[in-house]
Amino acid sequence: MEFIFDLLTPYGITENTFQNMLIAAILGISIYITLYAGLFSLANAGFMATGAYVSVILTTRYEWDFLLAVGAGIIAAGLISAIISVPVLRLSDIYLAIATIGFGEILVVLLRNFDRIYELIVNKEETITGGATGIKGIPVITTTEYLLLYLGIVVFLMVRLHRSRFGRALVAIRQDNKVAANMGINVVYYQNMAFILGAMIAGGAGALHGHLNRIILPENYGFDRAVDILTFAVLGGTTTIIGPIVGGFIIAYLPEILRRTDLVGLLGDIFGTDLGRYQANVRDMTVGMILLGVIVFLPQGIASPAMWRRVANRIWNLFNPAEKSDA
Amino acid sequence: MLELREVTKNYGGLRSLDSVNLHAEAEMITGLIGPNGAGKTTMINCISGLDHPTSGEIIFDGHSIERTPAHRITGYGLARTYQNIRLFNQMSVLENLIVAQHSDGRATLVEALFFLPSHLREYRQQRERAFELLERFHLMNVKDAPAGSLPYGDQRRLEMARALATNPKMILLDEPTAGMNPIETHELGEHILQMKEDGLTILVIEHDMSLISQVCDEVYVLNFGVIIANDTVENIKQNEEVIVAYLGRED
Structure with missing residues (x-):
């Protein structure tokens, strides 16, 4: 590992940045699978919170083994998604998106007030989720190797899914769910399974993320995070598994790019003021502008194979002007 | 009936x-x-x-x-076709015929994950059946093309072949x-x-x-x-x- 970072650090990819990139890629895949099944769900930030809180409470309070706790976080996210899928998946399109945002917000409020609710029920004061200040002093157990391993497992799962009866059913549902039903596919069942699978992937990412930064807060898993996760998939593209990975990598790496190019300083010079305080806002605005550009000019995402094939063709034609190809 | x-x-x-x-x-x-x-x-x-x-x-x-x-x-x-053709346009002709055999399949995601022989056998059978239908409806030469790119007459025949694929x-x-x-x-x-x-x-x-x-x-x-x-x-x-x-x- 060490020598890799010796190579990458000059480009601003420290181990910490790289870990954030990996987490982002995994989260991107977690929403990719639901989009794959034709579901526009923004619940994955909530499932990430579930995985994070469950696993962290298990390792810190009950001294569980780390991997067992991660597994428990994944299962907890799966269970919660199975429960909420019953009412929520009756909706589709933008209504589903709104309902899942609602779920995320409820979960954040619940985490913030969990200890008080616990006190009301059991009549005993105790710090479990730590309210708005979160859980502090979490041991840093997650390593880059764990993240790479988890990403590897998730990618393998997706690649195999793509080539399975299950995956083909999901593609059929996304293209035309009525016809899919007439082909003998149980649409409700397969959409539920995709939703749960996405939740479990996000839950695992949350569990690993929880043991990375010594502290977890309810705010980490709110609306902003839900939108971030969607951004990974949209930026990279949702036609192949490469898309959400590339999207996650780019957005998690973006703050470093901004720091290196000193975009904030540049903008400050243009407007004649010091914008140093607005580092985060500039980042958000830049992401917003890049996203806008991608949606308008590359609706298939940055990692769209069709687009790159066209680009390659054009470059090829540039150097071989004699052979006219009408690609 | x-x-x-x-x-x-x-x-x-x-x-x-x-x-x-x-x-x-x-x-x-x-x-x-x-x-x-x-x-x-x-x-x-x-x-x-x-x-x-x-x-x-x-x-x-x-x-x-x-x-x-x-x-x-x-x-x-019971199978059907549609008045205004409704193929899975972004799938290939062959994939349209394989996905239609869903009901006859048993393979789960787990079997696909671990490359179990049951999964491979089932896929091979479904492919064979799809090839029979391609042959019968004269679609063999377009089998890898996206269904949506086919000329109208081919799309009509593919829809019928797909209905038959559900057995x-x-x-x-x-x-x-x-x-x-x-x-x-x-x-x-x-x-x-x-x-x-x-x-x-x-x-x-x-x-x-x-x-x-x-x-x-x-x-x-x-x-x-x-x-x-x-x-x-x-x-x-x-x-x-x-x-x-x-x-x-x-x-």
């Missing part, structure tokens, strides 16, 4: 089907004709489970299916010749007769009387949601009420 008893379908205040009785005999070709807006597609949607009748019974092969979800009806052996006992054809010229229509008729030879029961909805004459053993006429006639093709052509429904009355 298929029986509709007093099937009624209301959309709000509009009665789209009114106490429809219909019987499609096994291994026969039954035709359903009627002017635009007569309720033909509503009827096919009710039979195939995309919609459910307000009242009445639909019995298919011994199963009562008026409330059954669409995917189960397909499992019982049905009965097939509902919703205006299969829409947009075809007389030669293509006749060729399609031959395909339909071949399916009857193979032991399939067929219900065909049509406007084109030449196809109806070519293939149907029995014809039902639907007008404003009511069955107004049920007879052989020859007799239907003479039927006063049917002529009025189609051409209007002369004052």
